[in-house]
Amino acid sequence: xxxxxxxxxxxxxxTIINHVTKPGMSIYFDTQNLSGGxxxxxxxxKTMADFYTRHPNGNPDGAEYIHVMLSNEKYDGQTAAExxxxxxxxxKTIFPNxxxxxxxxxxxxxxxxxxxxxxxxxxxxxxxxxVCAASPITGDIVHVAYSDYPDLRRTxxxxxxxxxxxxxxxxxxxxxxxxxxxxxxxxxxDGELSWTADLRRKISAAVTKASTLxxxxxxxxxxxxxxxxxxxxxxFVYFHPSRDLPCRGKTLGKLFTKHSITAVxxxxxx
Numbered sequence: 001x002x003x004x005x006x007x008x009x010x011x012x013x014x015t016i017i018n019h020v021t022k023p024g025m026s027i028y029f030d031t032q033n034l035s036g037g038x039x040x041x042x043x044x045x046k047t048m049a050d051f052y053t054r055h056p057n058g059n060p061d062g063a064e065y066i067h068v069m070l071s072n073e074k075y076d077g078q079t080a081a082e083x084x085x086x087x088x089x090x091x092k093t094i095f096p097n098x099x100x101x102x103x104x105x106x107x108x109x110x111x112x113x114x115x116x117x118x119x120x121x122x123x124x125x126x127x128x129x130x131v132c133a134a135s136p137i138t139g140d141i142v143h144v145a146y147s148d149y150p151d152l153r154r155t156x157x158x159x160x161x162x163x164x165x166x167x168x169x170x171x172x173x174x175x176x177x178x179x180x181x182x183x184x185x186x187x188x189x190d191g192e193l194s195w196t197a198d199l200r201r202k203i204s205a206a207v208t209k210a211s212t213l214x215x216x217x218x219x220x221x222x223x224x225x226x227x228x229x230x231x232x233x234x235x236f237v238y239f240h241p242s243r244d245l246p247c248r249g250k251t252l253g254k255l256f257t258k259h260s261i262t263a264v265x266x267x268x269x270x
Contacts, residue, residue: 006144032098033135033137066133083104098132105126228246
């Protein structure tokens, strides 16, 4: 589900520009009507100074910059590249003549190296769009007001469909279907089960009972199933007592991947 925020900011954008340009903070970074070899803060400041020279009283609310933030939620599945393309497209559509920065970051910035080329599907991302309040092309104020918020959000949501964003209601329906699948599998009768069928049933029972990932692993441990993370941290590996070799979640099916299991368990707390 797409999260959208919009603010007209009355102070200079030095702090936010410092944040997005700090080495290692942004995965992808793009600008419009800015020179790459110069200080972005100084360029924003010059554009506003030129505007005030021409229009001393032409900025009634005193905004120095506009800040739009677009973000996804866990399990939406957008990659960093997709999130950035979406934010850049939105910025170019809404602010065609403006001076802006678009920077895409993971919510969990300490783990940034993991996201350098591709975000894990069970992590969330956000994109900052930082827009100078005056346009260096037209010489006028960028006329996007708080009253435009509903239209801006609708535009973002319409564009977001091209990048895999779904309405909240549809996402909730998928989560309900996932929970139902686990409950049905966990109720399967004991009997002459293959090790894979036994593993699926025990995993489903653990998902149904657990309210945290730690509880999920504990329930499996009590059933004799040991779990680990893959080296890439993107899936669970299960060890059935009847086998020496481990089995990845995706080998058992989509329901048994880290992505699906974590989505359902986290969804219980919503």
